[in-house]
Amino acid sequence: MDHQLDPCLRLQELGIEHHGEEEIAEKSSSWDNLVEEIKGIIGYEFRNPSLLRQAFTHYSYLDQDKTSTASYERLEYMGDAVLGFFMAKEHFAMYPDLAPGQLTKLRAANVDNEKLARVAMKYRLHTFLRHKKPLLGGQIKEFEEAIVEYPVHSSGLVDAPKTLADIVESLVGAVYVDSNSMDTTCKIIRNLLQPMITPSTLHTHPVTMLYEICHKNKVKLESRDLWKETGEIEFIVDDEFVGRAKYRAKRVVANNRAANEAYHKILRKLRLQTTRDDHH
Missing domain, CATH: 3.30.160 (Double Stranded RNA Binding Domain)
Structure with a gap:
């Protein structure tokens, strides 16, 4: 997997502004290259590009684009389930002496809104999102500033926009549906979510x-x-x-x-x- 390429540099090469979420949605060049862009980030090439487009389409955009008939919500639902299963399986194997209560806390921290929103920001996934949410750009900017002040998972000290977490879940769901392989999806999740929260780095609320x-x-x-x-x-x-x-x-x-x-x-x-x- 190619994790050395900087997603921000690729976006700049396409002429995409750093914070222009709505403008980015309008740039056909970014959509023409979406499969390649995501492949560069997660190391997986989609066989069905329409799944990828759906994964980055917020329901607010459907009225704007009559050719789009589905938002990311169903893929988000699938991704949420896959992420939960992956974490449970991973932690069960890695920490054989950890009590169920601690396993539950560890799983929750690794898939909560803040953790997934940080992943979305790390790979600039929000720059691919098609939406018509006027306030989202400001919320993302505020979150970006907050995670500078709180550089590690803070257990509730930052306000993570749920939409950022949603698109990570929808991307994971899209990979699973497209590949029809839990093994393939788990390999991608394992890399995408690094560094994962461990028992030693898990913060008490x-x-x-x-x-x-x-x-x-x-x-x-x-x-x-x-x-x-x-x-x-x-x-x-x-x-x-x-x-x-x-x-x-x-x-x-x-x-x-x-x-x-x-x-x-x-x-x-x-x-x-x-x-x-x-x-x-």
């Missing part, structure tokens, strides 16, 4: 970490929900402010970021206290 450290140290934890008014969530421990985050787009992301800040502030305070105790 920030809210879970916060509650656990407060429970362990017998401190009172309170939250202040100002999200509807200001987009902010705050955490207070023993009447002392410890964490705040603002994210107007989604309450859950604001909550996770505030919890993450609070956890690390408590951790630093406990370490400082331990250091002082050691010196007395």
Whole structure:
């Protein structure tokens, strides 16, 4: 498989702009070369190019192009199932001593929206997407900036556009349908999803970490929900402010970021206290 070629360079050679998602959909040259472009990314050449076109067609585009009769949704459904099976099979073989609960968490992290959206961005798969979603370009740009701040899987600290994850699932589904081979599809998934999350790199959810450290140290934890008014969530421990985050787009992301800040502030305070105790 050719994983050395930079997808961004290939797109530039075609004259495709870095963030022009809707404009890209209109460039026939990119569609004429779609099979070759995807082959360069995943190392597989489609026998039925119409499957590939379907895999990159959002339902919002169907009204625009009367020649397209199907969106990626059915292929996404298939890809979701194949990805889940692949991860279960892979982890069952790789980690014979891992309990079912941990296997479930590991599988979920490797196929969640954030992980798959990161894959889509890594290979610029969104630049092939045909859609008529006016807000998607801005959401993708925001996500691209967020993953610079959070370079590894963050367990809820970034807002991953679901559409990015969808097209990874639909591409996997298209490969499976086209090849009619689970072995072929699994080889592609294994390469596409690198680096995979392992037990040692699996992060605990920030809210879970916060509650656990407060429970362990017998401190009172309170939250202040100002999200509807200001987009902010705050955490207070023993009447002392410890964490705040603002994210107007989604309450859950604001909550996770505030919890993450609070956890690390408590951790630093406990370490400082331990250091002082050691010196007395």
